[in-house]
Amino acid sequence: MVVNKKINWDLEADVVVLGSGGAALTSALLAHDQGAKVVILEKANQVGGTTAFSGGIPWIPMNRYMKEMGIEDSKEEVNTYLNRLINGSEPDSELVDVFIDNGWKMIDYLHEHTQVRFKIPRGYGDYYADFPGGKVAGRSLDPTPFSLSGLGEYADKIRRNPIFPPLTLEEGGAADPSQADFSLIAERMENNITTMGRALIGAMFQAVLDRSIDTLLETPGKELVMNDNKEVIGVRAERNGKDFFVGARKGVIIATGGFEWNKQLVRSFLKQEVTHAASPAGNEGDGLIMAMEAGASLANMSEAWWYPIMQDPTIEYEDRVFNQLGSGRGVGNSIIVNKQGKRFVHEGTTYMDLPKSFYEFDPVTQTWPNKPPVWLIFDQNLKDRSLVLTMAPGEPAPDWVDQAPTLRELAEKIGVDPEGLESTVERFNSHAEKLEDPDFHRGTQHFENMMGGYQGPKGNIGPVEKAPFYALPIYAGTLGTNGGPRINKNGQVINLRGETIPGLYASGNAAMGVLGACYPGAGGTIGPAMTFGYLAGIDAGNTPSRNIAQTNLIESK
Amino acid sequence: MPSGTHEVQLNLSIDSIWNFISEMNNWAPLVPGYIEHQILSETQSTWKFKGDIGIMQKKVSLQIDITKWQEPDLVTFDLKGLNENFAGNGYFKAEAISDTQTKMTGNLDITAAGMMGPMINPILKSFVPKTATELTDNIANKLKELHPVTK
Known part of the structure; x- marks a missing residue:
């Protein structure tokens, strides 16, 4: 329903940015620096969106930090690498070319105009660095530690992932913390020094505050306001339970995150069921809905940043059991099995790739044999050696983890076929002793070798043999969806006729993923997100202002 | 070592307070984040509650062993995690100021150990005093509710 009516703006700006994650803040900063008056509307009561919740790593080829370290990179290499994966x-x-050509410029800009700083993490490179054009280091950028103490009232408003300790990626912030420097962690916690996604957002938000850009928390954008020329000229948001109209003289940038927490949209678009999202629960596709109402064409809608999720049921985040990235997968003394007790995937492959195996369809039985929950099966050797999810070595296993003295009893406990599990483990062990895995080729991928600290196959393969045996369920999860309104090289939203929708931009997980189903390395999400946020901010900031006060308004319903 | 002590003054006799405190079932639901408890013996009980440490909530199971039962003014106890590696102690103390006024003090002292201890203890530093304060205040408010001052 379209209603013609006059609207009195509660607030007017040149550029209205919806969301406050990495893409949103990059857009806001760039639009402001073009001379535009910018206002940020954030749905949550915290700043940072999916980026703050994440590792905060942008994947950016040919970046300045590579040059500083003497790491060679070229567009030809990047294209070779990406084309192979995309x-x-x-x-x-x-x-894809626009991303390659502008990602490093975005990093340069933030370096030169804000306190945002990165470091190249040692030993952390492209996930397929052994493919042509891949790099063993350099393109994934690790935010340097950032003190939130300068953010004043916003210091406690920067969203965080409750599990990530305040360590950089290089220091072990996303890895098994058994080797972590706990005195450093304690010191940083005491001094409110943060790392990873929170550090990136903290530094970016510092720049927002330095520029006096207004940020309204708990003010979700609900509808785009369009004039009779079908130009987007503002937003109907909600604030304190009431409509709050914000006019946008130059444009509205949708950067509200994905739709992974909206079951209806997930069912409508994703090719796979996602039951456990590892992102802020406010990612309900608000921006996607607004863009569709405005007539946006959509792209990459069946894709997401897939992730196998584990849960410690005693840990909750915002009143839900927390969906964790987990650990213990793809290392020695563990395997993953389906309900038949059969292995079905290379357990140490990337988190993006592993869940694709969950929905392999068996046309004979008309079933999805690997449908989650599937099970991480591991033995006491791994339990003794390493942190598994939240279970520390040397401490008794908690009562919420299934364990049994034999594999058969464990299988019976978790509803997995006992014969299947026993024969699977017997076969796996017979090869594991030789550090081989002829079935799924564990120990051969660059990614798992990197995650294992470049130990070779001994870091990834080992028999499941020492009782007691343990089982943890693994669920179909995502870091966020990867489809949305189709955009052009300026981040402008394209309609179904291939024309831009004047005044409307999208970036980040709220927009189509420009790399398709490809996840080239850590930050394959945030790198393109910030790059197109950068481009959208520049374009929106330089767009001529429109007279939105005198227009006969149409509110889209 | 993360600890917290909180005291309140009540216009009640020490016996009124003791009558309430000495029956665990009276105040168990007043523990912040209380889920359930089970009395195993005169001196031992197990508890489940959900601790809210701001960035997340953690369900914790712990065992409490009463170490001193000194009617009408002191209960001391030890506690230890059943699923997690932490331990500590605490006390409730009542001091008569007059026949109708009593100072009630609650104390908690909890330290996480093991591999994750150094990371958890900075969080407990703010959580433990907050919990001690909330519990003591909750008990005080309940006592005020049960014994309203009549004019």
């Missing part, structure tokens, strides 16, 4: 799944080939 494999034709990109929505618009031109935008």
